[in-house]
Amino acid sequence: MFPVVLCTLELAVRVLPRSFYSRDTSLVARELLGKTLMRHVSQGLLSGRIVETEAYYGLEDPASHSFRGKTRRCAVMWERPGLAYVYFAYGMHFLLNVVTEEIGVAGAVLIRSLEPIEGIDIMRANRRRGKITELASGPAKLTEAFGITCDFNGHDMTGGELVVTAESGLSDCAIGCSGRIGVSRGSDRQLRFYILDNRFVSKNKPIARHTGS
DNA sequence: CTTACGATCATCT
DNA sequence: GATGATCGTAAGC
Numbered sequence: 001m002f003p004v005v006l007c008t009l010e011l012a013v014r015v016l017p018r019s020f021y022s023r024d025t026s027l028v029a030r031e032l033l034g035k036t037l038m039r040h041v042s043q044g045l046l047s048g049r050i051v052e053t054e055a056y057y058g059l060e061d062p063a064s065h066s067f068r069g070k071t072r073r074c075a076v077m078w079e080r081p082g083l084a085y086v087y088f089a090y091g092m093h094f095l096l097n098v099v100t101e102e103i104g105v106a107g108a109v110l111i112r113s114l115e116p117i118e119g120i121d122i123m124r125a126n127r128r129r130g131k132i133t134e135l136a137s138g139p140a141k142l143t144e145a146f147g148i149t150c151d152f153n154g155h156d157m158t159g160g161e162l163v164v165t166a167e168s169g170l171s172d173c174a175i176g177c178s179g180r181i182g183v184s185r186g187s188d189r190q191l192r193f194y195i196l197d198n199r200f201v202s203k204n205k206p207i208a209r210h211t212g213s
Numbered sequence: 214c215t216t217a218c219g220a221t222c223a224t225c226t
Numbered sequence: 227g228a229t230g231a232t233c234g235t236a237a238g239c
Binding site for chain 2: 068
Binding site: 054056063064065087089090091092093095097110112138139140141180181182183184 | 229230231232233
C-alpha cells in the first residue's frame with residue numbers, strides 16, 4: 001500500500017553487506033556484475049544494473065591511485081570495505097568506486113556502466129539526454145545520471161541513500177574481461193569485467209576477450 | 214561506422 | 227607544472 005515502506009523493507013533485506021566487499025578486489029569486481037546500484041533522491045528512486053566494472057589494487061598496481069601509498073585523495077581506498085571512493089577527474093567528471101579488501105589494504109572497484117532500470121526520466125533530466133543507452137554507459141555518465149559527486153566520498157554503501165543490492169535479475173550471464181580503459185600503466189592486467197553482449201557496456205571496448213581456441 | 218581533440222581543475226611531483 | 231580510471235563533438239570513411 002505504501003511503496004516507500006515496501007521499498008525500505010526490500011532494501012533492508014537485500015543490500016550487500018560489508019563482508020561482500022572485504023575480499024579480493026577482482027572477485028568483488030566480477031561479482032558486482034548483475035547487481036543493482038540504487039539511490040534514493042527527493043524525486044524518487046534511481047536504480048541500474050551494473051554491467052561493467054574495473055578492479056584497482058594498491059601498492060602493487062601501477063594504475064591505482066594508491067600505487068605510491070596513501071594520499072589525501074585516495075585515503076578512502078585504505079579504509080573500511082563498502083565505503084564509496086568518489087573522485088574528480090579531467091576537470092569535469094566524477095567517478096564512483098566501492099572500497100574493497102580489509103581495512104589497511106588499498107583496493108576499490110570502479111563502477112563503469114549501468115543498465116538503467118528505475119528513475120529513467122530523472123536520469124534523462126540529469127544527463128540532458130534522451131537515449132537510454134547514453135544515460136549511464138560510462139563511469140562519468142552514471143555519476144551524472146545518479147547525481148553523484150564528491151559529497152559521496154566516504155559514504156557507507158552498505159546502508160543509506162546509495163547502496164548496491166543483491167537483486168540481479170540475471171541468472172547465468174557470460175562475463176568478458178579485458179585490460180582497463182584509460183590507464184597508461186598496468187593496462188596489461190585483465191582487470192576490466194563486463195557482461196558480454198550487453199548493449200549498455202561502455203562503447204570503448206578494447207581488444208581482449210577469451211576467444212575459446 | 215571510426216578516429217581526433219578540447220574542455221578544465223584537484224591532486225600530486 | 228604536468229597529468230589524468232572521460233565525454234561529446236566534429237570531421238573523415
